[in-house]
Amino acid sequence: MKKWILSLLLVLVTGSALAGCYGGGADDSSKGDKVEKGNIKQEIVVNASSEPPAIDPAKATDTTSGWVLDHIFEGLYTRDKDGKPVLGAAKDVKTSDDGKTYTFTLRDDAKWSDGSQVTAGDFEYAWKRVLNPETGSAFSFYLYYIKGAEEYNKGKGKVENVGVTAVDDKTLEVELNAPLGYFDSLLTLWTFYPVQQKLVESNDNWAADANTYISNGPFKMTEWKHESNVVIEKNNEYYDKDVVKLDKVTFKIVNEATTYYQMFKTGELDLISTLPSDVLATEKDNEDYREEPYYGTYMYMFNVKKEPFTNAKVRKAFAMSIDRKALTENVTLGGETPAYAMVPEGAETPEGDFRKVGGDYFEENATEAKKLLAEGMAEEGWSKLPEVTLLYNTAENHKKIAEAVQEMIDQNLGVKLKLSNQEWGTYLETTKQGNFQMARMGWIGIFVDPVVNLDYYLGDSPNNRTGWVNKEYDSIIAKSKVEQDVNKRYELLHQAEKILMTDMPFMPVNFYKYNYLTNPDFENIAYYVNRYPQFKWAEKTK
Structure with missing residues (x-):
């Protein structure tokens, strides 16, 4: 294992996730002419990593689409x-x-x-x-x-x-x-x-087309070249337009980490959120670098309607067989923390942080994992485990994590995973249809509260693609949403998470932390704990 870790090309883990997500002063011209500070163009170019599947408030479920929506509505x-x-x-x-x-x-x-x-x-x-x-x-x-x-x-x-x-x-x-x-x-x-x-x-x-798009936010969409870029420009009809300094924001769509890292270094991009691990140590000392907490969980979903994950012991065996500490310290390298539950750190309750109060629900143990796998196979009457394919959306960082997990499960369980990847939009549709056994997913809380994380696995939630339904879990979550006693409310949420982690329709991997490289010429970019950066107040100063 140590030899494999040392030889692995390491990449920071970030990328598209679902969410359960941003010279010149103000433009004082009614015609919308660009105003510059001296000869400084008030424009920023950032990397969105993947094509937004749906820039429609009713249909968007992912952080990339949400990033654009949060600027134009x-x-x-x-x-x-x-x-x-x-x-x-x-x-x-x-x-x-x-x-x-x-x-x-x-x-x-x-x-x-x-x-x-x-x-x-x-x-x-x-x-x-x-x-x-x-x-x-x-x-x-x-x-x-x-x-x-x-x-x-x-x-x-x-x-x-x-x-x-x-x-x-x-x-x-x-x-x-x-x-x-x-x-x-x-x-x-x-x-x-x-x-x-x-x-x-x-x-x-x-x-689907910038030419027919109307919105009400600080920016408006003016161009959408699918699989290439989305362009938004200052909306002069916005009531608070005087605080908006940027005339233009371009979201480039480049999913190869080494490519957009080089684009940042050559000045083609002003902000990126994924770094190749071989440059991460060096970049941490630069003024361009910043590390931000991100309220979400990186995980692998199990389809409980497809073998072998119809068996709870098999699911738990897989979850117990990977070394999360090795992943965060040697593969992701971005300050992420190992996850042994669904709700991340950061949600404060009267008794303290929800995660610290709830603690971990399992621990890694290869010996116990092998035992559970054998018991699960015996319960199902399998002399050989059905072939398993791990599906992930196309991105260099997800590939590296999947390869590491593949190696760990092979070494610790003797199970040889197949790997498969799809472009983000196709991937979302595939998982929505339940055409997978085990698949990567990330879930970011729309605000910092345990209920938005636990909502993901409600039986009737369209985001719950595992096929897992537990009526007791659903009932407890429902009670928590009308409970007016704060302490009782969090107690109910702890009960719900315990049920979830007992059945384990997914295996948590890590709690997110996001790392950015940002052109220091820009000021007043807002870095949110559960959304991508907001550019409403951003300004290029030199």
Whole structure:
């Protein structure tokens, strides 16, 4: 094992994940002419690593699509530089005495990028579009806090009974099933962004082409060359345009780490988030380098409906057979920490950090893993383990981790994994259809709370691609969402995680940490704990 580790070409682990995610002063020209600070172009070029599968608020589930959406749209709430929720398209909100009804008043100057008014009706339409079963939104469950939302989405209720109502053009009323202390944070998720009703209804493909795209955020999409780049430019119809210094942001799509690292070094890219490991030690001493916590979990899902992962002991055997410490210290190298549960570090509770309170649910033990594998095979009547293929999305870092896991499982279990990879969009569709045995996945919390991590494995969550359904787990999560006693709420979430980690429909690998190289000529880029960097306030100074 040591010899193999030393000979392995090592790469930092980052890459596309799902989320369960950003000279010149302000442009003071009504015509949108570019303003420069001296002769400094206010433009930044960053690497997005993969093609965004869906730049549509109702359909996006991944961090890459979310990165673009977070720049070109804005919800009732948005985030400040520190990532805290603040009012966005809404200028005021009132809450009923029982905490279940919110009345939002929209800003008078909330405009679409075509200059038309953003209305409460656009929000009502957008949210009900997410819930419409025909839309097929994988994030519709995030709206289940709203009265009648779950029933409508599951075909058991009517759209008119959903508790979202545009009282008039400026007033939106939202009725919840129960008070929700993190409702403001929830509303910063792109799933709650508005869409222009007349546009969406007139063009089914409005979100696939920059020429037909209309949004309401600090930037607007002006170009989308599929598999090449996405370009967004300053939106002069945005009410807070004076804080936006950049005229243009280009998201390049380059998934080879060595390639985009060289592009950064030659000045073709201003920001990247994955480094080849052979340069990481050197780069850590440079002013370009920064390391940021990232509230998410890197894991391998098991399809519990496909052999051999129909057996819980086999699943646990695989989870116990890899050396996470060796992976984080010798393969990923980005400051990640080994994961022995679903919820990462960073979620504070009255008793302390949720992860530290809950502790680890298993430990690595090759001897015990072999024993469990043998027991599982005997239970199924297998004299030989069915062939296993590990699927991952195409990226150099995922390949290196998969190769390391392949070697560890071979050495510790005597099981020879096959490896297979697919482009991100194809990969998402493949896993959605359940056409895999074991597959890589990452899940980033939309805000820092254990419930958003545990929601991933709800039985009716479209993001749960494992086929695993546990009614007790679902029931406990549901109770936690209406529990008003904070201590009891976290106690319920610990109970749910214990059930999840007992059945183990997945094997956690590590808790994320993101590493960036950023051109030091740029200031005021906001690095969020659960989203990619935000460029709303960024400025090139030299």
